[in-house]
Each structure stands twice: as C-alpha cells, then as structure tokens.
Amino acid sequence: MCPSAAKQSLFRPLSVLLVALCIFQSPAHAQSALTGGGPQASAEQEGGDSGGDGAESGSETGAATDPLAALLEVLRDDTARQELVTELERRVSGASEAVTSGSEAGPVEDTIDSAAEAASEEPRMSLGGRIAVFTQEIAETAAAQGTALWQSLTSTGSVFDGLQGDELSVLFEAFRGLLIVIALTIAVYITLRMLALPYFRSMGRRATEGSWVRCVFIFMGSIVVDTLIVLAAWAIGYAVTVLYLGDYGQIGFRQSLYLNAFLIVEMIKVLLRAVISPSAAGLRPLPISDQGARRLNRVLTVTVTILGYGQLLILPITNQSVSYAAGVGVSAVLSVIVVLYLIFAVLRYHTPVSNWLHDALVPAKREEGGIEDAQTSDEKRELTGITGSLVKRWHWFALAYLAFMFITVMSRPTDVVLAYVLASVKIAAAVVVASAIFSALSRAMARGISLPDTVNQKLPLLETRLNGSVPKLLFVLRYAVAAVVILFVLGIIGIIDYGTWLSSEAGLGFSSALVSVFFILLVAYGIWLAMTSWVDYRLNPDYGSVPTSRETTLLTLLRNAATIAILILTLMFTLSEIGLDIGPLLASAGVLGLAIGFGAQKMVQDIITGVFIQFENAINVGDVVTVGGTTGTVEKLTVRSVSLRDLHGVFHIIPFSSVDMVSNFMRDFSYFVCDMGVAYRENVDEVKQAMLDGFEELKADPDQGQFITSDLEWFGLNSFGDSAVVCRARIKTLPGKQWGVGRAYNGILKRIFDARGIEIPFPHQTIFFGEAKDGTTQPIRLEKAEDTNAPHGDAPSAPASDSAPDNGGKHWHDDDPDTGDGDDAPR
Known part of the structure; x- marks a missing residue:
C-alpha cells in the first residue's frame, strides 16, 4: 500500500x-x-x-x-x-x-x-421557545418534587418506630440535674427584663417624638440593651455552673448544651422582639397594634422555644442517652406539637388578620393601630375580586402549608425537616422585611416632601415637582420589592434557580440593563429637575436681578427645548441599554421628519417664523402686542405659536404662520397722545395753559408721576372737527405705562376744564333756513304747545304767530345757552 x-x-x-x-x-x-x-x-x-x-x-x-x-x-x-x-x-x-x-x-x-x-451552526431559540423551555423546567421540577414526596410517604416507615417508651424518664433525669442552672438563668433573665421594661417604653415614646435619624439610633440602642440582658443571664449561668456546680472549673455536657441553647434561642427572640416590639409601639417597624404585636410575639415565642430547646437540648440528650432512632422520634413529636399549635393559632386569629390585611389594602378606611383596631372597625369598604378572596381566605393557604409541613415531619428525615424549617424562616423573614419596607414607603408617600421655607421662596415649584414625582417612584419601588420577594420565595421553594440565571449571560445582561435603565432615568430626572429649578430661580423676581421680558421669554423657551432634548436623549439611551439598535430608529425618525415636513407645511412655517421672530426679539412674554388683528398681553410663547389674553379676558392662540405683522406696544418707551376737543369759542392759549397745568399736577402724582420720562410735548391745534377744535399733546412714559398715565391725565383735564369754564363739546347740529342777499330768510311758524296740566277750558290757547321772530338774521342752533342744552345737559 x-x-x-x-x-x-x-x-x-x-x-x-x-x-x-x-x-x-x-x-x-x-x-x-x-x-x-x-x-x-x-x-x-x-x-x-x-x-x-x-x-x-x-x-x-x-x-x-x-x-x-x-x-x-x-x-x-x-x-x-x-x-x-x-x-x-x-x-x-x-x-x-x-x-x-x-x-x-x-x-x-x-x-x-x-x-x-x-x-x-449553533441553534438559536426564539422567544416563544425560551418561554416554553422555562415553563417546562418549572413543571418538571414541581413534578419531580411531588414524585419524591409521594415515594417518601409510601416507601418509608413511621418516624415514631424508634421510640422505646423510656425517653420521658431519661429527659426527667437529665432536667433534674439542670434544674438549678435553668432556674438561675431564667430568674436573672426575667429580673433584668422587668427592670428594663420601663426603659424600653420610654425609648418608644422618644422615638415617636423625634426625627427618623433619632428613631434609628433609639431602635439600635434597644436591640443592644436587649442583647446585653441575654448575654448577662447567660454569663451568670455559665459562671455559677463553672464555679459552684459540680467540680470547680469544669462544666458538664448537658449543662453546656442548655446554656448554648439558651443563648441561641434567646438571641432569636431578641431579633423577633426587635421586629415586633410588643412593649414599645414607637420602635415597631410593622404597622400592627399593641395587642396584635403581643399576640404575634406570643405565637412566635412558643414556636421558637419548642423548636430551639427541642433541637439544641432535648434531641442531643436523647441521642446520647437512648438512641439515634429515639432522637428522630422525639424530634418528630416536637415538630408535630409546633405544627398543631400553629394550626390552632391560625384558626383562632384568622379573622383579625383578615381585617388587618383588608385595612392595609384600603388606606382610606384604615384605623390607627392594626389588627385589633381593624377588627373593631365598623365602617369598611369591602374588597372584591381576587384580592378580596385572598384576604378572606388567607388561612386556607396557611393551613395547606402547615399540612405540608406535617406530612414532611411524618415522612422525611430530621435534616430535611430542618431544611424546610430554615427555608420557611427565610421566607418569613423576607415577607417581614418587605412589609417593613412597604410600610416605610407608604408613610413616605403619605407624608410627602417638605422643603425649608428659604428653599420654597427661592424655588417655589421645586416642592410641587418633587411631590408629583417622588411618590410615583416610591410606588414603583414597592412593586420592585414585591417582585424581588416573589423571586426569592420561588428560589427558596426550588421552582426557579434565580442565582444560576443571574450568573448566566442572559441574567447578567438583563440585570445590568435594568440597573442601567434605572440610573439613566434617575440621572435624566435629576438633570431636568435641576434645569427647571434654575429657570424658576432666574424667573423669581424676589431673588437676584429682576428678569427682563426678553430673559423671561428665552428662559421659558430654554426650559421647553431642554425638556424635549432630555426626553429624546433619555429614550435613545434607554432603548440602547435594553438591546435595541437605535440606528434604524434614527433613520426612521429622519424619514418621518421629512414626511412631516412635506405633509405639515403649516407647522414647519409656524416653527420657522417663530424662530425668526425670536431672533429679531419682536415678542416677549408680558408684552402687549397686536398679532393677526388681535391685541392682548402675551402669556405664553413657543416656537410655533403665541398665546394672548385680551382686555375681556379671552385667551387667543395664534400660530405664527398667520402672522404677517407684529405691533408691539412695549418697546423701549411709550407715548400717550392726548387729542383734546374744545368748543370753537374757546381760546387755544387758555386750553394750552390748562393742559400744561394738568401735566404738572400729573407729574406730582406719586402713583403715575414715576412713569413719566419727559416733559409734555405740545403740538398745538391739530384739527377742526364738526363740533370742536382738537388740540394735541403727547406724554412720554415707560413701556406699558401709557394707558394708566393717560387715564389719570384725562381725569385731571376734566376737572380743570370744568373749573375754568372751558367747554368740552359733544357732537351737536345747527338748523339753517337759508338767507337772501337782502338779509331776509324763510319764516317759520311756531305754535305754543298745549298745557296738558291745565284743566280743560280754563286756559285759552295762545294765538298762533304768523311770522317768525326777528333774530337779526342769526342762525338758530341747539347749543344756545338760553335753551339749557349746554355742556352740562344730559347726553
């Protein structure tokens, strides 16, 4: 190959x-x-x-x-x-x-x-798939726990099989040797508690009268004193046992067991009394009454005493003197006693607790105190729906839990039972802490925020803004605390493993995004609050320099623009932190802005015109202007519109796109123009002197004279009217003061003219009959009116005149002094 x-x-x-x-x-x-x-x-x-x-x-x-x-x-x-x-x-x-x-x-x-x-190629799961996997894990976990519990119930024997019958005699014998040290420690403890009880009550009264900082220190001091009492009783018991009981310098095993159990159990009771505070209402963080606190303390004290001394004293003695199996049986007996006692307490107090929960959820009808006062309250608004059902039937859930604990005690080993008890204590502690936080947040929401008077004078709207936003934040924090407690309880039960999830990549991303979003919102709100408070301080005329109308306008526009900018930036950062890509959103916003620019041209024209009006300083808040044919005072000014209130109180909103001319009556200075009409017969020089005298009197007026900036400008005879000749003069005043000055000047002129006999005519007419060149005119027939007051037949009628009276060719008119229709005639 x-x-x-x-x-x-x-x-x-x-x-x-x-x-x-x-x-x-x-x-x-x-x-x-x-x-x-x-x-x-x-x-x-x-x-x-x-x-x-x-x-x-x-x-x-x-x-x-x-x-x-x-x-x-x-x-x-x-x-x-x-x-x-x-x-x-x-x-x-x-x-x-x-x-x-x-x-x-x-x-x-x-x-x-x-x-x-x-x-x-790694598989990527969708959101629905992740939810399905999560619910599947929860269901499988619950099913596995239920199966294990059922198997333990059906496969194991009774926990009482190890009892041999001689356990009581062994325990009596053990407690006979411990009788002296038990009596000594309990006697010392009770004596010290009785001596410190008035001190605790005094601390509670001082806590209710002081600030929350003082209350915290008093609360911590009460815990320290209670702890010192327990340590003193324990130390005295240890010293007496070592020095006088048994061999000198030595302590027996059972005596050591008791003293250690005493220390641990009583320290747990110290923590319970710190939370419940049955003897000092002022140190009680939970919103319950004195009698309710005493009952709750009694139930928890009995439970802790039986479980604590049973597991730390009785169980070790039984394991050593009898057998381990007998110890298991004794532990089960003690646990059953505790469960039965708690069932009795739930059935006995379920009505007061229901009323207390009802009143806690209905703050408007809540009486002072807590459980007992709620029980005797007659006027209560009934809760409906799921909340009302849960409040009325809360004891069924408690009984179900106690039944589960009873089954656990009867079927599971001691260490498993202790683990369940420890988990229950953690859950109860979480609920208590959450209740204390809820109570503190509720009191803070009801109390609100009160700032010092100096701050309120400088920043008049700061307290209102804080009281409008802080209660909402506290309300959100209440829901956050509730969510954390629910997650903690589910994790303790074993339904979800929030620790593993938080340590995972998804959990770290979610928690970091949540914290980042919270701080982004908090910082954004702080910036907005600081900006608006600074604007309010600058606009406050009582501190610093008095803002001009221009500064008022610009600061108002700055506040509006900064608010919009902060809102947009906060939204962008928030979306970025939760994992959304803001790039496409910005592009979409640009396209949307372009579409709005084409579709809403009027709005664009409003904004552009408003910007140029502001650049030219044509209008400011507080000015009296004429815009779009409407005259009024400017109350609000934005980049899109101006809001006016006219003389009759009508509020007008005028968009800048409809403004082609702005008439401002408040620029630099103002004039009051006086057109004074007098009769044709009056001497103009006399009229001028009267007006000058009136002006001097006006300047001496303490109310209006301070607004006059120059002497009277005399223009002279301005025009000839139908019934009067018009003399014109002008007074220069500060901006916006011309109307008040003019009204005062008119009043002075009326009084002076009347005193000097200068006629201020009203419109009148002259009857003219025409006149020939030789001086003759058309005759008029006058007839005396019949006297309606005389008896009939007593007064003969006047003869009619056949010719008009000779008036020398003069025109007869209706302002003849003899007719009584002069200036003083009613108009």
Missing part, C-alpha cells in the same frame, strides 16, 4: 475525531465521542475484518474506522504528524492561500471545512 493512501486513510478518521471534539464540548459528549463509533462503527469494523481482503486491508479498515487508532497512527508517523500540524496552523492563522497541491490534503481540508461549518 502506498504511503499517500495510508496517510489519507489516517486523515479521514482524524478529521471525524476533530469534528466530534468541536461539536461535543462538554465532558460527557467528549467522552461519548472518544469511545468509538457506536454500534454502526462496530458493525463496519466487523464487516471489514470478515471481508477476506487480507491482513493489510483489514488493518487499513480498522485504522480508518477507529478514531483513536487513527490518531495514534498519525502521531507515530512524523510526516503525517507534520502535515496535520501544518494544516491546523493554516486554519488557526486564517490563511487564505491553499495548501500545496497534493491528493492527500484534499480530504482533510474538506473535512475540516465541514467541521467548522457544523461547529459554527
């Missing part, structure tokens, strides 16, 4: 081996791949051996089908080994040039190509 053929026959199984190593990377897969080709390979090998081709062909076939043998042959052949190393180096370095032509290299290259393709 030629060497090239032999090399080719060795390279092919070696390539198969490399493919297998690339695909099966786990140890189990690698092991299964390296152990041969399975039944098919065995069959092929057997076929090759029985083919009758001679020893040489049989050896070639065996080398070709057995990967391990093929690898061994390649490693032994220097030439083949060198070619394999060369080919692998070329693959690793990524060289694009082909290997030197040779028939033996072709199959290796093809095989390695197929191996790389096979290794690179």
